[in-house]
Amino acid sequence: MDFKSGKALIGVCREEGISISEAMIRRESEVFGAPRDETIKKMTHALVVMRESVETAKAGNVGVLGGYIGGESRAHLCYIEKNGALGGMISRASAYAMGVIEVNASMGRIVAAPTAGSSGVLAGTLIAAGEEYGFDDEKLVRALFNAAAVGYLITLGSTVAGAEGGCQAEVGAASAMAASALCELFGGEPEVCLGAAGDAISNILGLVCDPIGGLVEAPCQKRNAMGVANAVISAEIALATRRTLIQFDDVVKTMKKVGAAMPAELRETALGGLAAVPNVKKFCRDCDLCK
Amino acid sequence: MRELSAFDIIGPVMVGPSSSHTAGALKIARIARRLAGGKITAVHFILYGSFAKTYRGHGTDRALLGGILGMETDDLNIKNSFEIARARGINFMFDTEDSENPYHPNTVEITVFFEGGELTLRGSSVGGGEIEITNINGTDISFSGQYDALIIRQKDAPGVIARIAGVFEKHNVNIAFMRVYRDGKNAYSIVEIDGSVSDEFMEEIKKLPQIDSVSYFDFAD
Numbered sequence: 001m002d003f004k005s006g007k008a009l010i011g012v013c014r015e016e017g018i019s020i021s022e023a024m025i026r027r028e029s030e031v032f033g034a035p036r037d038e039t040i041k042k043m044t045h046a047l048v049v050m051r052e053s054v055e056t057a058k059a060g061n062v063g064v065l066g067g068y069i070g071g072e073s074r075a076h077l078c079y080i081e082k083n084g085a086l087g088g089m090i091s092r093a094s095a096y097a098m099g100v101i102e103v104n105a106s107m108g109r110i111v112a113a114p115t116a117g118s119s120g121v122l123a124g125t126l127i128a129a130g131e132e133y134g135f136d137d138e139k140l141v142r143a144l145f146n147a148a149a150v151g152y153l154i155t156l157g158s159t160v161a162g163a164e165g166g167c168q169a170e171v172g173a174a175s176a177m178a179a180s181a182l183c184e185l186f187g188g189e190p191e192v193c194l195g196a197a198g199d200a201i202s203n204i205l206g207l208v209c210d211p212i213g214g215l216v217e218a219p220c221q222k223r224n225a226m227g228v229a230n231a232v233i234s235a236e237i238a239l240a241t242r243r244t245l246i247q248f249d250d251v252v253k254t255m256k257k258v259g260a261a262m263p264a265e266l267r268e269t270a271l272g273g274l275a276a277v278p279n280v281k282k283f284c285r286d287c288d289l290c291k
Numbered sequence: 292m293r294e295l296s297a298f299d300i301i302g303p304v305m306v307g308p309s310s311s312h313t314a315g316a317l318k319i320a321r322i323a324r325r326l327a328g329g330k331i332t333a334v335h336f337i338l339y340g341s342f343a344k345t346y347r348g349h350g351t352d353r354a355l356l357g358g359i360l361g362m363e364t365d366d367l368n369i370k371n372s373f374e375i376a377r378a379r380g381i382n383f384m385f386d387t388e389d390s391e392n393p394y395h396p397n398t399v400e401i402t403v404f405f406e407g408g409e410l411t412l413r414g415s416s417v418g419g420g421e422i423e424i425t426n427i428n429g430t431d432i433s434f435s436g437q438y439d440a441l442i443i444r445q446k447d448a449p450g451v452i453a454r455i456a457g458v459f460e461k462h463n464v465n466i467a468f469m470r471v472y473r474d475g476k477n478a479y480s481i482v483e484i485d486g487s488v489s490d491e492f493m494e495e496i497k498k499l500p501q502i503d504s505v506s507y508f509d510f511a512d
């Protein structure tokens with residue numbers, strides 16, 4: 001079994017009466033000859049590392065290398081604790097996502113999903129959803145396979161690299177993966193999952209990649225937080241409406257075209273966008289959040 | 292391009308911050324370590340392009356040294372690689388080449404000094420943790436890490452390649468790409484293969500006459 005487009009994936013799911021996660025697990029066996037239990041074990045390890053990266057950031061300052069970020073996740077969680085969450089599960093999930101990016105920037109261990117720079121979105125969303133709604137690890141691992149299928153289709157049809165497609169490709173893909181994974185967790189059919197994934201990319205179409213100092217710190221960290229919010233919203237709307245105007249495959253194609261139209265300055269080269277704002281270094285020296 | 296797996300998307304499990312500037316850099320240095328013919332005593336790195344500009348914030352220096360120490364890309368000790376190298380008595384130095392960079396933006400040249408010799412290797416991190424080795428000891432070469440690969444250092448003599456090829460045939464290992472190079476002192480074969488090789492294969496190829504060293508790179512793993 002294999003599928004090279006969203007349309008083909010939905011076809012496979014319909015024919016076999018299976019979920020997207022099940023299709024991805026079966027594809028892994030059929031394309032790579034990997035035994036099913038090993039495949040699931042490997043994905044369980046990814047979930048464990050994701051949870052560890054969230055916990056590491058929660059435990060305290062991790063000491064990032066560049067110094068443009070540090071401590072935001074803990075500050076956010078303390079605020080929620082004291083004042084209540086403004087955004088329901090989005091609040092906690094986005095704090096977790098920021099924490100994963102802090103861990104990443106401190107040479108801590110993360111799971112690229114699909115990239116290191118966007119590694120907070122899926123981890124933050126799924127760990128928080130597990131805590132908030134009581135999904136066990138078996139369900140969360142399933143959700144990761146669902147996300148993997150979406151990321152695989154985006155990689156085939158476009159790109160997940162900021163250097164090629166900007167942040168819309170990196171955090172956009174991560175957000176689409178998380179949106180689809182959430183939909184499956186909440187009982188959405190394959191069509192609903194891909195509808196949510198497509199909407200998540202559509203919502204941030206054109207977002208540039210402009211890392212300050214060329215490092216995976218800012219604005220990447222808060223864009224990961226935004227990627228979480230975007231995923232939850234896209235999933236909820238898809239579950240509620242069960243329809244989307246533009247199909248997933250067309251959104252992916254469009255994202256590729258938009259990425260190609262972006263000037264090189266806005267594709268990870270740190271020559272444009274926020275990376276070109278003067279005096280960021282000075283402000284960073286004078287701020288003490290990460291101390 | 293090989294098929295993408297679920298674990299190319301949810302993965303790799305790695306130490307951050309960057310698949311290209313951290314994980315990829317480490318992989319290049321690991322290859323230099325594997326090719327060194329003895330205990331490593333010192334390493335010199337020259338960083339080009341984006342590596343030269345952003346290596347501190349990306350931990351590229353620590354990752355490169357971690358690769359020389361044989362660490363994996365998910366080893367939490369990568370950030371302590373300077374201290375570990377010092378404790379093991381390995382000297383290291385980083386230089387940056389700030390003038391025009393004729394190579395890929397993320398390129399490093401590594402000279403490894405080991406007991407009995409030295410080796411210089413140039414490699415680029417081409418994105419997503421994928422790498423390309425472009426030069427060994429002044430000889431331009433190319434291998435990508437897309438396939439499992441063997442680097443064989445052999446005597447520059449007639450019949451050696453035929454004997455190497457014989458082992459591939461006997462063990463039914465298909466060669467995807469094979470290139471042979473020489474640099475005056477040594478000759479190399481770089482063989483990229485479909486699938487992987489067995490322990491028996493490795494034992495047999497190492498036992499061939501006129502073979503100095505064989506390194507196997509299990510990139511599919």
